[in-house]
Amino acid sequence: MTTATQEKNWAHVDLTKVPNMRVPAPGPKSKALHARCTKYFKGLSGQVKLFPVSFESGSGCVLRDVDGNEYIDFSSGIYVTTLGHCHPKVSEAIAKYANQLMNAHDFTTEIKTRLCEKLADVLPGDLNGFQFYDAGTAAVEAGMRVLRAATGKNELISCFYDFHGKTYGAVSLAEIRSPVYGRVRAPGMHMVPRPNPYRPMWSKTDGTIDTDKYLEFYDEYINRATVNDVAGFVLEPIQGWGGSVIPPDDFFPKLRKFCDERKILLMADEVLTSWARTGKFLCMEHWGVLPDVVSIGKGFGNGFPVTCVAVRDQFKESFEKISASSSYGGNPMACAAALASTEVIEEENLLERSTHLGELAMKRMEKMKAEHKIVGDVRAKGCLMGIELVKDKKTKEPLNKAGEMVYQKAFAKGLAWIPAGHILRMSPPVIMEDDVLMKGLDMIDEAIGETEKELGY
Ligand SMILES: Cc1ncc(COP(=O)(O)O)c(C=O)c1O
Structure with a gap:
């Protein structure tokens, strides 16, 4: 032990x-x-x-x-190994069930029971109904089926730059222009803009983002562009693929109210943002908002492919209607990995650690923003971080070339991380020590400086 x-x-x-x-x-x-x-x-x-x-x-x-x-x-795989690679407790838990019982379809096992009890304990509100899957996209699809089964309605709404996975329902709630994604959105799927504080579509006279205008637009959109059969909104709390975009604090509380007033459900796709990544089990807890349905993945099993759909008490029965089980969902190894990961987060105070690292990173990145011409914006919520590179701080025109150059230069120095066009995305394990985080950010700082020189800034 x-x-x-x-x-x-x-x-x-x-x-x-x-x-x-x-x-x-x-x-x-x-x-x-x-x-x-x-x-x-x-x-x-x-x-x-x-x-x-x-x-x-x-x-x-x-x-x-x-x-x-x-x-x-600085990538945790791809936002996955939140507790670091091969955390001993998680690896031991997986190994135990690899030798004891690998799959029992959806029959009850003790390890699944213990995981469910633990989830009911750590999740906010009455998120007490669970089903398990083997990929984030499968959890998102199941969550969407719950939204429809619970309301008897069909249409779903997501937002520009959200990402929800690569199966057909999930891609229909994201950018689908690429031929890879089928080009044709599934019927009843809609997308609307969401507030990005760095690039507001609607702002107040003082220049700050005007969240109310977005909600007014949603109202208009539902009246004009849907057949008034909206089951739910499906949103990432913070956009990962979209570039670590953190919404203004008033957005989700207002959206929750908007949904309640119209009897529309709210699903948070927390595949990327959950399990300590942003300093909470669910990112939505930052804003005191309880979603009706949540998809959880990536760090949930710290590398073992296990994901979850959690629903509030009143929607538990919807799982019966959607034929929820799957071949690998809730297998004993998966449940053991998820339970061990959850216990490690509690035992090692990793919610606090993630928050602390985010605050440290923010200070260091603010310095980069002040010192570099091409750093337009920096953001962090726990260990979910981003640096947006621009040609000019006034015009905010994206500088894609620099994104690739900085990525390659820092990687060559010994930083394994994630590129995304002109937005540098960072997702270090939340167990990271302060000086290691600082070292990684120093390497990025250096790489940005070298890139600026090469590009003639
Ligand atoms: C918010 C979000 N939802 C869903 C998915 C899909 O997860 P998976 O790749 O495990 O299918 C991702 C993957 O990046 C994601 O970031």
């Missing part, structure tokens, strides 16, 4: 040894393995295409590639 102290030591990073770039990355072994693999494995993300390194192992906040280079992790 690993003790809490051992776990703490396990999370320690010796900054005199890491990052450690033994050979320029991607090194020869990385390149050779990548070439062998990609002969067959197709459809890589932009992250890999821009820096095709091959990883071998990870421990806590450190990743090691096949050439022996060691990186500070």
Whole structure:
């Protein structure tokens, strides 16, 4: 049994040894393995295409590639390994059930029962009904089916720049222009703008964002563009793929009221923002808003593919109507991973830690914004962070080229992280020590400076 102290030591990073770039990355072994693999494995993300390194192992906040280079992790996989790579308690829990019982369809098991009890305990309000899945997109689809079953209505509304997954229902609530996503939105799916404080569509005379105008538009939109059969809104609390965009504090409380007045349900897609990522179990807790339905994923199992749909008491029975079970949903290994992850967050006070790291990062990034011409905006909520790069701070025109350059330069220095066009997205594990976070941000700062020089700023 690993003790809490051992776990703490396990999370320690010796900054005199890491990052450690033994050979320029991607090194020869990385390149050779990548070439062998990609002969067959197709459809890589932009992250890999821009820096095709091959990883071998990870421990806590450190990743090691096949050439022996060691990186500070600023991506947690892709917002997944929130407690660091291979957290001993989570790994032991998975291993136990890998040797005891791997799948029992949706029959009751003790580990699933304990997970449900724990979730009812840590989640706010009466979010007491659960079903489990193996991917975020599957949880989002199930959540949408609950919205329809609970209301008997069909239409759903999401927002510009939201992302909800890659199955057809989920892509129909996002940008669908790309041929990859089918080009044709599923019937009854709508999208409306949502407030982005850095790029307001409607602002007040003092320049601050005017949330009320967005809600007025939703009212008009529902009257004019729907068939008045709206089951629910489906929104990310903070947009991840859209660039760590944090809404103004009054948005979700107002949206909740708007939905209640019209008997429309509110689903929070917390696949990316939940389980300590922003400093709470649910990001919506920051605004004291209780959604009717929530999708939870990524950090939920700290790397084991397990996701969840949680619903309020009054909607529990809707799970009966939607034929909710699946092949892998709620399998014992998955439940063990999710239960262990939840317990680790509590035992190691990781909600507080995530909040603290976000505050530290914000101070450091504000300095970058003051010092760099191309840093237009910086934002953080816990360990969900973003830096927006622009050609000019006045026009706010996006500077995509710089995004790629900064990403590659910082990666080459030993920072494993996530690019997204002109918005640099950071998602470090929440167990990270303060000095490691600062080191990672220093590396980004340096990379931005080098990029500015090369681009002639
Ligand atoms: C908010 C949100 N919802 C859903 C998904 C889909 O999750 P998955 O990739 O596990 O299917 C993602 C993935 O990035 C996400 O960020």
